[in-house]
Amino acid sequence: MIGRIKTVGVLTSGGDAPGMNAALRAVTRSAIYNGFKVKGIYRGYRGLVEDEIVDFEAKDVSGIIHRGGTILRTARCKEFRTPEGRKKAYENMQKQGIDALVVIGGDGTLTGAWQFAREFDVPIVGLPGTIDNDLNGTDHTIGYDTALNTIMWCVDRIRDTANSHERLFFIEVMGRDAGFLALNGAIAGGAEAAIIPEISIENDQLAQLIENGFRTTKRSSIVLVAESPVTGGAMGLAERVRNEYPQYDVRVTILGHLQRGGSPTAQDRILASRMGEAAIDALVEGQRNVMIGDDDEQMVYVPFSKALSSDNKKTIDRHLLDTLSHLAI
Ligand code: F6P
Numbered sequence: 060m061i062g063r064i065k066t067v068g069v070l071t072s073g074g075d076a077p078g079m080n081a082a083l084r085a086v087t088r089s090a091i092y093n094g095f096k097v098k099g100i101y102r103g104y105r106g107l108v109e110d111e112i113v114d115f116e117a118k119d120v121s122g123i124i125h126r127g128g129t130i131l132r133t134a135r136c137k138e139f140r141t142p143e144g145r146k147k148a149y150e151n152m153q154k155q156g157i158d159a160l161v162v163i164g165g166d167g168t169l170t171g172a173w174q175f176a177r178e179f180d181v182p183i184v185g186l187p188g189t190i191d192n193d194l195n196g197t198d199h200t201i202g203y204d205t206a207l208n209t210i211m212w213c214v215d216r217i218r219d220t221a222n223s224h225e226r227l228f229f230i231e232v233m234g235r236d237a238g239f240l241a242l243n244g245a246i247a248g249g250a251e252a253a254i255i256p257e258i259s260i261e262n263d264q265l266a267q268l269i270e271n272g273f274r275t276t277k278r279s280s281i282v283l284v285a286e287s288p289v290t291g292g293a294m295g296l297a298e299r300v301r302n303e304y305p306q307y308d309v310r311v312t313i314l315g316h317l318q319r320g321g322s323p324t325a326q327d328r329i330l331a332s333r334m335g336e337a338a339i340d341a342l343v344e345g346q347r348n349v350m351i352g353d354d355d356e357q358m359v360y361v362p363f364s365k366a367l368s369s370d371n372k373k374t375i376d377r378h379l380l381d382t383l384s385h386l387a388i
Contacts, residue, residue: 081331108136161183191203201330229282
């Protein structure tokens with residue numbers, strides 16, 4: 060395979076995540092170390108469709124390991140979802156002499172990569188870059204640890220007001236349809252509870268919390284809520300409390316994109332560096348259509364079919380819910 064691949068294209072797509080730059084640096088430098096040429100593709104798949112592609116040297120990724128966001132910029136490209144868009148993308152790849160791609164992003168990015176790889180027989184390796192931590196086959200995604208630390212930092216600060224005013228705070232965090240950030244953010248922040256989509260499908264978590272008297276021994280409460288129509292979101296839950304349990308003085312903080320920014324933690328920088336190097340190793344070994352995962356600290360190749368499978372979705376560890384409630388008494 061190394062005989063056939065001469066030039067590797069790299070892009071970041073979907074929501075930005077802290078550590079994407081560290082991954083980009085690792086992909087670029089490992090590729091050059093292994094004798095490949097590298098091309099940076101701007102704005103995710105949009106850059107492939109619109110031919111926004113530049114040569115990348117080792118120096119082009121200097122001084123970025125500590126920076127949040129992505130120097131290649133990112134986008135969610137509607138055109139790449141159409142056969143015509145993907146055809147244009149393939150033609151630009153050929154024009155630019157790109158033989159293989161490394162794509163860094165979340166489930167939408169990898170879904171696009173898998174489709175493109177099947178249609179045009181392009182070798183693609185994916186890196187899981189999303190704060191949501193919701194991809195199968197990897198213990199962690201790039202950006203998750205940084206976002207979790209940001210959430211913890213915010214909870215610490217909100218607690219001052221919650222305690223001083225004896226209030227119930229709902230803090231809404233990202234995660235799309237996954238509760239990893241909410242649950243682990245709640246444990247790290249010493250919150251009283253987490254309301255997450257995985258459990259809300261089965262139970263009315265708010266009613267349970269109130270019935271169990273989650274505030275009996277405390278002056279204030281902090282509940283982390285995963286954004287999701289299934290949980291009702293922090294605003295929806297606060298509205299319910301105002302109507303059904305008016306004895307509580309309730310407030311809402313939606314952390315929003317605050318969680319996606321900032322300098323990546325050491326853990327995310329190391330993960331991104333290792334995964335970036337593993338992506339190039341994968342191409343050297345003739346792998347294609349795989350995502351790099353971390354399995355108990357080991358870098359592994361996860362077929363796109365497994366990483367994106369909805370039958371076998373990565374699940375939250377339910378023991379952590381018990382831990383949270385036992386420690387919140
Ligand atoms: O997938 C990452 C993520 O931050 C999700 O947690 C969130 O639902 C979504 O992206 C928000 O996307 P946007 O920045 O396009 O509003």
